[in-house]
Amino acid sequence: MKNYFCFILHKFYFPKNIFMIKNLVIVESPAKAKTIEKFLGSDYTVRSCFGHIRDLSKKDLGVDINNGFIPKYEIPEDKAKMVSELKKMAKESQVVWLASDEDREGEAISWHLSEALELAKGKIKRIAFHEITKTAILEAISNPRQINIDLVDAQQARRVLDRLVGYELSPLLWKKIRPSLSAGRVQSVAVRLIVDRENEINNFTPVSFYKGSAIFSFIKDKKTYKIKAELSRKFNTPGDAMAFLKKCIGAEFKVKDIETKPARKSPAPPFTTSTLQQEASRKLSFSVSKTMMIAQQLYESGKITYMRTDSVNLSNMALAMAKKEIESFYGPGYVKIRNYTTKSKGAQEAHEAIRPTYINSHVVEGTNDQKKLYELIWKRTIASQMSDAELEKTNVTIESPSIQDYFVATGEVIKFDGFLKVYFESSDEEEEEQKGLLPPVAKGDIMNPEEINVVERFTQQPPRYTEASLVKKLEELGIGRPSTYAPTISTIQKREYVITSTKEGTERKYQYLSLIKDKILETQKLETVGFEKSKLFPTDVGTLVNNFLIQNFENILDYNFTASVEKEFDEIAEGKKAWNQMIKEFYHPFHVQVSETEKTSKKVSGVKLLGVHPETQKNIYAKLGKFGGMLQLGENTDEEKPRFVGLLKGQSIETITLQEALSLLSFPKLVGKYLGEEVVAGLGRFGPYIRHKGKFYSLKKTDNPLTLTIERAKEIIEEKIQKIENSTIKEFSANPDIRVLKGRFGPYISIGKMNYKIPKDMIPEDLTAEECLMIAEKSPKKEVAKKTPARKAVAKKTTKKTTKKTTTKTKSAKKTVAKKASVKKPATKKATIKKTKTSTK
DNA sequence: CAGTGAGCGAGCTTCCGCTTGACTT
Numbered sequence: 001m002k003n004y005f006c007f008i009l010h011k012f013y014f015p016k017n018i019f020m021i022k023n024l025v026i027v028e029s030p031a032k033a034k035t036i037e038k039f040l041g042s043d044y045t046v047r048s049c050f051g052h053i054r055d056l057s058k059k060d061l062g063v064d065i066n067n068g069f070i071p072k073y074e075i076p077e078d079k080a081k082m083v084s085e086l087k088k089m090a091k092e093s094q095v096v097w098l099a100s101d102e103d104r105e106g107e108a109i110s111w112h113l114s115e116a117l118e119l120a121k122g123k124i125k126r127i128a129f130h131e132i133t134k135t136a137i138l139e140a141i142s143n144p145r146q147i148n149i150d151l152v153d154a155q156q157a158r159r160v161l162d163r164l165v166g167y168e169l170s171p172l173l174w175k176k177i178r179p180s181l182s183a184g185r186v187q188s189v190a191v192r193l194i195v196d197r198e199n200e201i202n203n204f205t206p207v208s209f210y211k212g213s214a215i216f217s218f219i220k221d222k223k224t225y226k227i228k229a230e231l232s233r234k235f236n237t238p239g240d241a242m243a244f245l246k247k248c249i250g251a252e253f254k255v256k257d258i259e260t261k262p263a264r265k266s267p268a269p270p271f272t273t274s275t276l277q278q279e280a281s282r283k284l285s286f287s288v289s290k291t292m293m294i295a296q297q298l299y300e301s302g303k304i305t306y307m308r309t310d311s312v313n314l315s316n317m318a319l320a321m322a323k324k325e326i327e328s329f330y331g332p333g334y335v336k337i338r339n340y341t342t343k344s345k346g347a348q349e350a351h352e353a354i355r356p357t358y359i360n361s362h363v364v365e366g367t368n369d370q371k372k373l374y375e376l377i378w379k380r381t382i383a384s385q386m387s388d389a390e391l392e393k394t395n396v397t398i399e400s401p402s403i404q405d406y407f408v409a410t411g412e413v414i415k416f417d418g419f420l421k422v423y424f425e426s427s428d429e430e431e432e433e434q435k436g437l438l439p440p441v442a443k444g445d446i447m448n449p450e451e452i453n454v455v456e457r458f459t460q461q462p463p464r465y466t467e468a469s470l471v472k473k474l475e476e477l478g479i480g481r482p483s484t485y486a487p488t489i490s491t492i493q494k495r496e497y498v499i500t501s502t503k504e505g506t507e508r509k510y511q512y513l514s515l516i517k518d519k520i521l522e523t524q525k526l527e528t529v530g531f532e533k534s535k536l537f538p539t540d541v542g543t544l545v546n547n548f549l550i551q552n553f554e555n556i557l558d559y560n561f562t563a564s565v566e567k568e569f570d571e572i573a574e575g576k577k578a579w580n581q582m583i584k585e586f587y588h589p590f591h592v593q594v595s596e597t598e599k600t601s602k603k604v605s606g607v608k609l610l611g612v613h614p615e616t617q618k619n620i621y622a623k624l625g626k627f628g629g630m631l632q633l634g635e636n637t638d639e640e641k642p643r644f645v646g647l648l649k650g651q652s653i654e655t656i657t658l659q660e661a662l663s664l665l666s667f668p669k670l671v672g673k674y675l676g677e678e679v680v681a682g683l684g685r686f687g688p689y690i691r692h693k694g695k696f697y698s699l700k701k702t703d704n705p706l707t708l709t710i711e712r713a714k715e716i717i718e719e720k721i722q723k724i725e726n727s728t729i730k731e732f733s734a735n736p737d738i739r740v741l742k743g744r745f746g747p748y749i750s751i752g753k754m755n756y757k758i759p760k761d762m763i764p765e766d767l768t769a770e771e772c773l774m775i776a777e778k779s780p781k782k783e784v785a786k787k788t789p790a791r792k793a794v795a796k797k798t799t800k801k802t803t804k805k806t807t808t809k810t811k812s813a814k815k816t817v818a819k820k821a822s823v824k825k826p827a828t829k830k831a832t833i834k835k836t837k838t839s840t841k
Numbered sequence: 842c843a844g845t846g847a848g849c850g851a852g853c854t855t856c857c858g859c860t861t862g863a864c865t866t
Contacts, residue, residue, distance in 0.1 A: 185857075187857090632846090
């Protein structure tokens with residue numbers, strides 16, 4: 001009753017008050033909005049704008065290059081509704097607090113908001129939160145400022161530069177190499193790193209050397225101990241190694257010296273996006289995009305702080321929580337509060353490091369992947385505030401008067417575990433042998449050489465990049481941002497510049513010399529080298545595009561290009577330079593480069609003469625075709641048409657040999673007979689296949705058509721027949737075209753090449769052929785046919801759009817629906833994870 | 842799906858950084 005009264009009073013006494021909202025706060029992320037609203041109380045309404053709300057026009061260059069490079073900004077279709085809602089709310093508000101992140105992009109978001117929402121200057125208060133805690137937020141509110149237009153200009157320069165580079169280079173690639181390719185400041189350098197590394201590997205010749213070691217035994221208090229020691233020097237030739245062993249025959253060894261040194265290890269800083277991706281890759285074998293997807297889930301459910309950050313900083317509140325946790329779980333001796341400083345180039349530090357929201361939650365509810373990632377984040381955060389580990393390193397030197405060199409045995413003992421109690425950071429390099437405690441040796445002890453070995457070792461080729469190590473490298477170079485590492489990696493794979501693949505190792509012989517009981521044994525052993533799992537390999541297109549770009553745009557492909565333009569962006573941000581002046585100085589020479597290259601450079605096909613076919617005497621070429629690398633046998637003239645064969649997975653124009661080419665050209669060939677009929681292996685449009693009784697069977701990725709046996713062929717045939725049988729619910733002998741099948745989304749009807757949904761009230765097992773035909777006739781496909789030709793043209797356009805959208809990123813306007821269905825969200829997410837998994841595999 | 846790759850020409854592709862979305866053949 002009282003409320004009702006108030007309402008009436010309000011209505012009659014303040015009719016002219018048009019402000020329904022006192023304070024409108026706009027942040028970037030909806031999850032952030034939710035938390036902040038709790039801290040601010042009822043006078044504040046918090047909304048999110050979902051990142052950038054305007055961008056350069058998509059279909060053209062979006063920059064007026066003849067008029068001071070004025071950008072043409074548009075509100076993207078999927079943001080229009082949200083922006084108009086914000087605009088309406090802003091009109092009804094007394095104050096609009098623009099609380100986007102405090103970095104270049106965030107400042108620009110605030111500026112775009114002020115423009116798009118038509119906010120009067122006096123109504124705007126610009127604030128920024130570095131951490132989402134009540135004190136930080138209240139402090140931000142009490143220190144508002146205006147939009148920093150210099151910083152906005154630096155962002156405009158960044159945006160326009162990227163557009164100009166991307167939209168001028170890409171069309172050049174369409175003309176010179178093939179359609180739909182792309183180039184850009186970030187992606188092209190990422191590809192270059194991978195191609196450069198591949199070249200290093202191809203040009204690498206391993207050099208062998210010889211490494212000595214020994215196992216000594218000694219007796220102390222009637223007990224026999226053994227100790228392993230490494231020789232202090234390496235040998236270059238087997239002769240030197242042999243000469244050394246000969247000297248060791250009959251030699252007497254004793255302990256010359258024991259040296260003990262204390263050592264310390266410090267914990268790694270808390271996670272940033274890039275280090276989280278690296279550790280999740282090494283420790284959990286997550287791909288970069290999987291890590292980000294799971295981190296997003298944890299963030300949205302309020303379990304961790306924001307996951308796209310380059311900062312290693314923790315809030316005071318987090319430090320206090322960490323201290324309390326460490327004290328109560330491990331004791332006060334384990335606490336050491338540390339302030340880490342960010343070292344990476346171009347870091348903008350708009351957020352905290354990635355940490356648990358509540359550090360007292362050691363585990364979380366959720367999927368297994370969420371639990372694992374959370375645990376990793378929790379441990380890393382806690383460890384970062386723990387004391388150093390204290391170690392003791394011991395070196396025992398063992399020598400003999402008959403040899404110049406000496407052996408060293410090393411041991412490592414942990415005196416105080418400190419942060420190691422919780423977390424150990426892994427590295428990309430091969431793990432060193434765990435060193436433990438040494439047996440009780442003393443200076444002057446006589447050491448018995450049980451065996452002295454010299455092993456041939458080889459210098460190692462540089463490793464190929466993993467997704468995560470590529471991110472690490474990009475971050476070191478200051479290229480890309482936390483929000484773009486994962487998308488960049490998927491872009492270069494989508495363009496087929498790079499593939500993630502596993503390379504089987506090759507066998508290599510090495511020498512093993514062993515001195516046991518005064519006798520030297522010489523043996524040859526085999527080892528597997530060069531095995532690389534889930535690494536990034538350049539494709540032929542990737543290599544050709546990269547070579548083309550380096551040849552013509554070395555300045556853009558330079559590893560330091562981003563760093564040098566970043567310097568200029570900084571000058572703009574400091575108000576020392578006009579942004580369009582900087583763009584002008586860049587664009588004019590760049591544009592000349594583009595048009596020169598367009599005129600002078602020829603179309604790139606990467607054609608390479610491999611040799612002559614011994615039977616036909618025709619030339620064999622390797623070159624880039626529409627669908628990737630291929631072989632061409634014979635010339636392409638009016639009189640004769642050449643034969644074409646696609647290359648197999650793992651083969652490339654760069655590295656294919658004449659031998660390999662000849663075996664590809666020997667297809668199709670007979671594998672053997674099965675059930676009285678020939679099994680023929682061939683190389684088809686979709687890769688290698690086998691044919692049997694007129695039916696085709698694809699080979700698995702792991703199958704090599706060159707070495708396929710008839711036994712394996714039988715397996716493949718049987719497996720496929722089995723699979724079809726398993727997925728068939730019903731067949732009709734009268735009409736073999738109609739089948740009821742089990743699919744990914746449940747049962748469906750297949751007639752010829754068309755598929756139809758089964759109505760919910762019908763049982764798939766009970767369907768008759770007639771019913772199937774009826775369902776087919778009634779199916780929604782008819783609706784499309786019903787459309788008039790005039791509408792068809794429009795429909796065509798929209799369907800094209802939607803199919804395109806579903807293949808890339810599905811965006812829809814069903815925001816409210818999605819929000820309401822948020823309880824069901826995890827399930828749908830799972831489904832999409834599965835989907836992407838199967839499609840990438 | 843299944844041994845592609847002609848030639849013509851219309852119409853399309855493309856960047857980097859902020860954010861989250863999502864329901865089927």
